[in-house]
Structures are given as structure tokens and as C-alpha cells.
Amino acid sequence: MNMRGSGQQAECDIYVRISQDLTGEEQGVQRQEDKCRELCEHLGLKVRYAWVDNDLSATKKDVVRPDFEALLQSKPQAIVCWHTDRLIRVTRDLERVIDLGVNVYAVEAGHLDLSTPAGRAVARTVTAWATYEGEQKAARQKLANQQAAAQGRPYTAGIRPFGYGDDHMTIMAEEAAAIVQGAQMILSGESLSAVARTWTAAGLRSPRGLARGGDAWTLRGVKKVLTSPRYIGQSTYLGEVMGKAQWPPILDPDVHYGVVAILNSPERFSGGPRTGRTPQTLVSGIGICGECTETVSGRGYRGVPVYGCRKTHTHTPRSIVDDRVSKATLARLVFPDFLGQILSSQTAQDGVSSAHLQAEAQVLRERLDGLATAYAEGAISLSQMTAGSSALQKKLEAIDAELVSTAGIPPIDPVKGVAGLIADWPNLPLPTRRAWVDFCLVVTLNPAKGRHLTSMSVDDHVTIEWRDVSE
Incomplete structure (x- = not known):
């Protein structure tokens, strides 16, 4: 609001508005104000205030025009x-202006005397036709946008998307690499905050955020990028996938849909386990609670890393469990009856064992479940769920076919054998160690039942049973 000079002659207020200001320089509203001032001078009116609503629609119900509201007050x-x-586009706003009982002068539309029945009737007629024209224009634009999306053409009227140039088609190499990195971070269990920090630290900025004066990436902005079908080469309209786009993709479909399943899982916001998240601890999802028999997960308890079930029956220190389980697994590996069966049953093709394939298949199944849950909760559209399920299902079928020819044992180096496995245990990848723990042991974590954790022995905390290979 800009205050202007006032005198003894009749006063008026100027109101200017423009629906879209792509540059943010307010040149459109300034031109309107200049013309309004010329009219005020011609009418002999002194300007009290000039009210400005820039880049704001007057037809959307959820949009508030601050200066319009202030003008009425x-x-x-x-x-x-x-x-x-510019002042009134819909009947509900016209009636509020009519309640003021004042004259409205327009540079391009003449004079409306709202103090008389005839003037009010004219105003209502003009507003009705303006509303009709706006609705017709919106319908035509909607049809044009829908047709463009069906043809895979980009919507270039808006700000360029992150990862693509001003033509919305050309891939920006540095930004595209960041998108791929961000997707992999989510798949490996990292958070949106970690991705946002990584992108911001790399000096990358959201084109939309920059247009609004933002600097760092927000969680909402990162999620919008990583879950958009645009980045697997699909065009959308109002959230629905319309078909193959004309621009090149940045992400593989299975990576994209894995990220979508994780980020849109309702459990992500309720403290539950993340659908499709790669376990980050040795016994999560393997060990069971001795009270309720549910699987346990890694968490914190009074500042100590522990394993516990969802019903908090157990708070077993992670260090005790990991040490006990590792030793029991290695002991099982060197036991005579077990070693012979492993070596006799070992078959691996190209160094890939069934454990890797089983783990990957399980992740894919969880992501399929995650997509279905996200659709049920309204987080994604039916077309997104259908397309994602199809892509993940094809990969799952390929893995299932490959599993038919494997022996069903965890990864083992054919040269180093079991001895190498034992010697390298501390440095083996976590998925490999988890696979051997699950293959060798049944791990039960026992509730304290009133006992202080420090007064419990290792056997009080953890019960180990060896699996038979025939299982």
C-alpha cells in the first residue's frame, strides 16, 4: 500500500491488479496505476491510496487478495x-463492493454508480458476463493443456523444471546428476533432509524457489522433484499420467517408483517402518521379540541404540545383540555338519547368489505394497500407481525367473570359501552379513521383565537357535 497526498476536494482510492506476473517486476500494475491517475486528474479526484494486488487471481476461492480486503475495510x-x-470478477466480490455504496470509475469500462438500483443492475450484468468469459477461457485453456500433455509436449508457460533447460526439454547435466544421486540416497534409507542439504551445499537451487526469493531446498521441493513422473519421461495433466513425453528421461522407472513408494508411504509419517527402506542394522527385521514374536527394528532408548518391537516389550542394546549374533553365525559356519552341506549345495552363476536376488525381490515386493498403500491414502494417482506397479512387476518377474536356477544360499566367494567368509566378516557388506545371520539363526530378544538391563547376562538378553540347512 502506497500512501498518496490528499486535499480538500473529493477523494478516491485506486485499485490495480494483475493475475500473473512472470517477471515479478510489477510493470503491469504500474501501467494500470499510471492510467488510473490520469483518470483521477481528469475527474478532479484526489488519490488517497493506491492498492496493489500483483500476481493474484480474482476468481480462485482459495486466493486472498490482501489489498482488496484492505480497500473494503x-x-x-x-x-x-x-x-x-481488475476489481471484481465474481458476484460474491461485487456484492461486497455494492455494500460500500460508492461510485466505481474505470479507465476502460466507464462509470458504475452502485448507489442506485439501475447502477447495481448494470454492475451485476457486467460481472455475470465477466464470470462467464473467465469460465469459458479456463475451459479452453484446460482443453489445450490436456491435449498438449496427451501429445507429450511440455508446458512451457511456467518456470523451467529442475533438471531441464528453459525449453523444458534439454537436460541440465549437473542438475540431472543431482536428481539421480538424490533418488539413490532415498533408496539407501537417507532422508529428504539429507538430499536437501546435499543439493543446497552443491550450490544447486530450485528454479521455482529462486523465482520466489528462496535460497535453500525445502523438503517439499525435494519430494516434488523425486516423485514427479516427468523424470522418467512421462507427461502429466492434473496429476494424471497422460503418456510418453517428448523430453528425455533422467531416472530409470524402477528407481523412480521405488522412491515414490518410499516417500509416499503413510507409515513414513506415523513413526512406523519405511516401506522399501534398506535395513541399516544387523538384526532389524530378522530378530523377533520373545513376548509378541514380532520382528524388531533398530531404535534409540534413553540415548542407547537398541533393538525393540513396535509394542516396546524389548529394549535390547544393539552392541550386545550384534556381537552375540555375529559370533553365533560364525560358530555355525564352522560346525562340521553345516559346512559340508553348504559346500555340497553351493551353486552360483556369475558370482550372484540367491540371497542377493531374494533381498532385491523382497524390496520390490515392499515397493509394490508401498505404491498400493500410497494410492489408497490418496498420495498418488491411479495412473501413477498402475504405471509404477507395471514397471516394478516386470523387474520382479525377471528376478523370480533367475532365482529358479540358484541354490538358495547367501553370498560366498567361490575362491575364498567359508574360511574367507569368516576372516572377512567384519568388513563384509551389511546385506551379506544379514543374509548369513538369517540363513543360520533364529534370533529371539527377551524382555527385561522388570530387571535392569545392566544386571542381565548376554544369554538373558538373546536366545539363539541354529537353523537346519534342510529348512
Whole structure:
């Protein structure tokens, strides 16, 4: 709001508005104000205030025009605008202006005397036609946008998307690499915050955020990028996938849909386990609670890393469990009856064992479940769920076919054998160690039942049973 000079002659307030200001330089509203001032001078009116709503629609119900609201509260003697549709576009706003009982002067639409029945009737007629024109224009634009999306053409009227150039088609190499990295971070169990920090630290900025004066990436902005079908080469309209896009993809479909399943899982916001998240601890999802028999997960308890079930029956220190389980697994590996059966049953093709394939298949199944749950909760559309399920299902079928020819044992180096496995245990990848623990042991974590954790022995905390290979 800009305050202007006032005198003894009749006063008026100027109101200017523009629906979309792509540059943010307010040149459109300034041109309107200049014309309004010329009219005020011609009418002999002194300008009290100039009210400006820049880059704001007057037809959307959820959009509030701050200066329009302030104008109504200020009780103006008269209102001057460039055109009446800048001031009022819908009947509900017209009636509020009518309640003021003042004259409205427009540079391009003449004078509306709202103090008389005839003037009010004219105003209502003009507004009705403006509303009709706006609705017709919106319908035509909607049809044009829908057709463009069906043809895979980009919507270039808006700000360029992160990862693509101003033509919305050309891949920006540095930004595309960041998108791939961010997707892999989510698949490996890292958070949106970690991705946002990584992108911000790399000096990358959201084009939309920059247009609004932002600097660092927000969680919402990162999620919007990583879950958009745009990045697997699909065009959308109002959230629905319309078909193959004309621009090149940045992400593989299975990576994209894995990220979508993780980030849109309702459990992500309720403290539950993340669907599709790679376990980050040795016994999570393997060990069971001795009270309720549910699987346990890694968590914190009074500042100590522990394993516990969802019903908090157990708070077993992670260090005790990991040490006990590792030793029991290695002991099982060197036991005579077990070693012979492993060596006799070992078959591996190209160094890939069934454990890797089983783990990957399980992740894919969890992501399929995650997509279905996300759709049920309204987080993604039916077309997104269908396309994602199809892509993940094809990969799952390929893995299932490969599993038919494997022996069903965890990874083992054919040269180093079991001895190498034992010697390298501390340095083996976590998925490999988890696979051997699950293959060799049944791990039960026992509730304290009133005992202090420090007074319990290792056997009080953890019960180990060896699996038979025939299982």
C-alpha cells in the first residue's frame, strides 16, 4: 500500500491488479496505476491510496487478495480502477463492493454508480458476463493443456523444471546428476533432509524457489522433484499420467517408483517402518521379540541404540545383540555338519547368489505394497500407481525367473570359501552379513521383565537357535 497526498476536494482510492506476473517486476500494475491517475486528474479526484494486488487471481476461492480486503475495510469515498474486471470478477466480490455504496470509475469500462438500483443492475450484468468469459477461457485453456500433455509436449508457460533447460526439454547435466544421486540416497534409507542439504551445499537451487526469493531446498521441493513422473519421461495433466513425453528421461522407472513408494508411504509419517527402506542394522527385521514374536527394528532408548518391537516389550542394546549374533553365525559356519552341506549345495552363476536376488525381490515386493498403500491414502494417482506397479512387476518377474536356477544360499566367494567368509566378516557388506545371520539363526530378544538391563547376562538378553540347512 502506497500512501498518496490528499486535499480538500473529493477523494478516491485506486485499485490495480494483475493475475500473473512472470517477471515479478510489477510493470503491469504500474501501467494500470499510471492510467488510473490520469483518470483521477481528469475527474478532479484526489488519490488517497493506491492498492496493489500483483500476481493474484480474482476468481480462485482459495486466493486472498490482501489489498482488496484492505480497500473494503478502509471505507473509500470512490474507487478508480483500470477495468472493472481488475476489481471484481465474481458476484460474491461485487456484492461486497455494492455494500460500500460508492461510485466505481474505470479507465476502460466507464462509470458504475452502485448507489442506485439501475447502477447495481448494470454492475451485476457486467460481472455475470465477466464470470462467464473467465469460465469459458479456463475451459479452453484446460482443453489445450490436456491435449498438449496427451501429445507429450511440455508446458512451457511456467518456470523451467529442475533438471531441464528453459525449453523444458534439454537436460541440465549437473542438475540431472543431482536428481539421480538424490533418488539413490532415498533408496539407501537417507532422508529428504539429507538430499536437501546435499543439493543446497552443491550450490544447486530450485528454479521455482529462486523465482520466489528462496535460497535453500525445502523438503517439499525435494519430494516434488523425486516423485514427479516427468523424470522418467512421462507427461502429466492434473496429476494424471497422460503418456510418453517428448523430453528425455533422467531416472530409470524402477528407481523412480521405488522412491515414490518410499516417500509416499503413510507409515513414513506415523513413526512406523519405511516401506522399501534398506535395513541399516544387523538384526532389524530378522530378530523377533520373545513376548509378541514380532520382528524388531533398530531404535534409540534413553540415548542407547537398541533393538525393540513396535509394542516396546524389548529394549535390547544393539552392541550386545550384534556381537552375540555375529559370533553365533560364525560358530555355525564352522560346525562340521553345516559346512559340508553348504559346500555340497553351493551353486552360483556369475558370482550372484540367491540371497542377493531374494533381498532385491523382497524390496520390490515392499515397493509394490508401498505404491498400493500410497494410492489408497490418496498420495498418488491411479495412473501413477498402475504405471509404477507395471514397471516394478516386470523387474520382479525377471528376478523370480533367475532365482529358479540358484541354490538358495547367501553370498560366498567361490575362491575364498567359508574360511574367507569368516576372516572377512567384519568388513563384509551389511546385506551379506544379514543374509548369513538369517540363513543360520533364529534370533529371539527377551524382555527385561522388570530387571535392569545392566544386571542381565548376554544369554538373558538373546536366545539363539541354529537353523537346519534342510529348512
